[in-house]
Amino acid sequence: MSDSPPSLNPVQLGAYFDLIEVTSLLRHAVEQQLRETGDLSYVQFQLLARLGDSPTGSHRMTDLADGVVYSRSGLTYQVSLLEKEGLVVRAPSPDDERGVTVTLTGAGRALLAKVLPGHVEVVRSLLFAPLASEDVETLAGLLAPVRDHMRSAPPRSAAPRRRKGGA
Template structure:
């Protein structure tokens, strides 16, 4: 049969793990999204943008670096930053040494909104995931998902390797 191999179908245990991952991920994301929208008027991606900017010494990041850190497209990031800009939470400024680069900059209002949103967000993360698991389960989850993330972020990765 012209070099084609039969797919390695998932067995019952593998299907169970895959479905549990999909279901838990969707439900955790839904709970986090609802909490942030209700408590802070932000989407989860918008909150993560504010967090990444707040984690820098001067509250700014080059848009390209921010997109890479958030694992999103430049166009998706541009849209979210535009929404945050309308709210006065982020500003954009050009790079003095590179006309093609733009920085996203956290405003004082953005820092204040983040500070108000963070306690509820952490409580929602604990409620949805962290406090549901034992310390051993949490360590196993972090290890397993870390392995997946490293594999998928590796340059030159290919299926089946």
């Protein structure tokens, strides 16, 4: 019986490292474009984009945290920064007295419209340009079940909060 730790085979290890490198390079380029065009961080853009995709322009804070996989406290800080810039407003949730809803403002929509073309161009040129259209379909088909598998457990932001005092 072997006591060696579990390992990845060479193909798995290569795929893992390739994914990490591609993700890091793409994120760096996206972050640079967002800073230069709109003075936004990556997570701030994600928040504005999620709100912009919503038919109402609004989401509950908890749903935003889960969607962008960000801590509740980190999200509160980021939303506060966006609110100070007049890009979003916060209000009590109409269907949950303990919840808070974030809504995109006109200024937030305008900034999103300003940064989006450059964002799309960075993603298109770096991620999709080197691939044939069939490869893009294959990539999407491969990533979706992995994402779904990872999302099958609730994100940390959705986990029940531990009470102080051991309760």
